Amino acid sequence: MFHDLKKAVVGTAAATALMAGVAGASTAQAETELTMYYPVAVGGPLTEIVDGMVTDFMAENPDITVNAIYAGNYNDARIKALAALKGGEPAQLSVMFSIDIYDLIEQDAIVAFDDIVETDEEKAWLDSFYPTLMENGRTGGKTWGIPFQRSTIVMYYNKDAFREAGLDPETPPATWDALVEAGQALTKEDGSRWGVMIPSTGYPYWMFGALAMQNDQVLMNGEGTETYFDAEATVEALDFWQSLGAEHKVMPEGTIEWGTLRQNFLEGKTAIMWHSTGNLTAVKENAAFDFGVAMLPANERRGTPTGGGNFYIFKDATDAERSAALKLIRFMTAPERAAEWSMKTGYMGVSPAAYETEILQDYVEEFPYAAVARDQLEFATAELSTYQTGRVRKALDDAIQAALTGSKTPAEALGEAQATAERLLTPYR
Secondary structure, eight states: OOOOTTOOEEOOHHHHHHHHHHTTOTTSOOSEEEEEEEOOOSSSOHHHHHHHHHHHHHHHOTTEEEEEEEOSSHHHHHHHHHHHHHTTOOOOEEEEEGGGHHHHHHTTOBOOGGGTOOSHHHHHHHTSSOHHHHTTTEETTEEOOEEEEEEEEEEEEEHHHHHHTTOOTTOOOOBHHHHHHHHHHHOOTTSSOBSOBOOOSSSHHHHHHHHHHHTTOOSBOTTSSOBOTTSHHHHHHHHHHHHHHHTSOSSOSSOOOHHHHHHHHHTTSBSEEEEEGGGHHHHHHHOSSOEEEEOOOBSSSOOEEEEEEEEEEBTTSOHHHHHHHHHHHHHHTSHHHHHHHHHHHSOOOSSHHHHTSHHHHHHHHHOGGGGHHHHGGGGEEOOOOOTTHHHHHHHHHHHHHHHHHTSSOHHHHHHHHHHHHHHHHGGGO
8 A cells, every 4th residue: 555665756747747738838847846755654545645636736836846755754754855955956845744843943944834924814824723733833933834644643443342342332441441441351362352552663652642641741841842751640651551461461562563553453453453543544444344433541631642744845945936835735735625635544634624614524424433533632732842852752762662561660761761851952941
């Protein structure tokens, strides 16, 4: 389903030529050419969908050519886009991690949208997105990232397995205690099926952000300069995660792979999985059993971090390129297209207006699970993002995995991660 992560593919060359012909300008040179880096290894058959949107945009804007370069996962997209800029290759915009904001600002790589928008309509557009999604796109009173490929973590569960275990398939676990109880009923002694799987590779800090928030604890401040990895409630959250395998035996001990978890769920190897809503359409199309989707369970409260990618415009773009990039981003985030995007991928429509469109309203009525991630925004918080994000995040990821594998206690591991974060972030205060 996915393209090779190590190979960047220009996906719109044929579409560009086709649309130039449709526009009756096959021999004319486009006035503005844009290069957009895009991550593809994040769930769903995205290249064809994005290609289609880009093709439609060029049909409406024959004076703008867009080359979409598919560049692997989020980290790959950031590395390749910044390498292209440093190497003098043209790149005007990219979808990158929403949590990259501080690093991109520190590298002076991006421009604030406030410095590009001109009309009242464009300024109003900046405020048209869900505020929770904008928490990872705004800092210092300016908007640096526009939400597009955005998600929350949701709980997928196998209703057939619930019925087999004597559980109500319409009542998924809504608390930590209920998750343990359901997990015990769903786990088979022969090891053929686990009750619960929460991935702990790839993006363990993201899953942990959900557990911490469910224990009423955020992981960082709003300025990207402090973390709270060793707070009592944070340690309790990691204790609970570790206990699911070590004590309650409802989840495999050690680490669980992000990349194979969806297949494990589809093959019945786990009855419950926590994963991105970006997998929703793929699960819908491939599950051979009756499944459900629910908000994550609560302890002190419900909670999930938002996740996913934002649009950024690079600072080196010319005024004409910035204007064209803004036009493309507005096109791709327009309510009707955001609605179609959500239906085709499972990612959220990024604005309330998207859910007011007739097509998405009809889809949600037919398939209510399409609204779970959106409804969960009420309980969501920003994804972990700080200055020195990569190094801070790695310290937390390493701590989580050390606790889950039993090489350190949650308190020891998180204490070390907090010490690392303190050393890295103190200069920014």
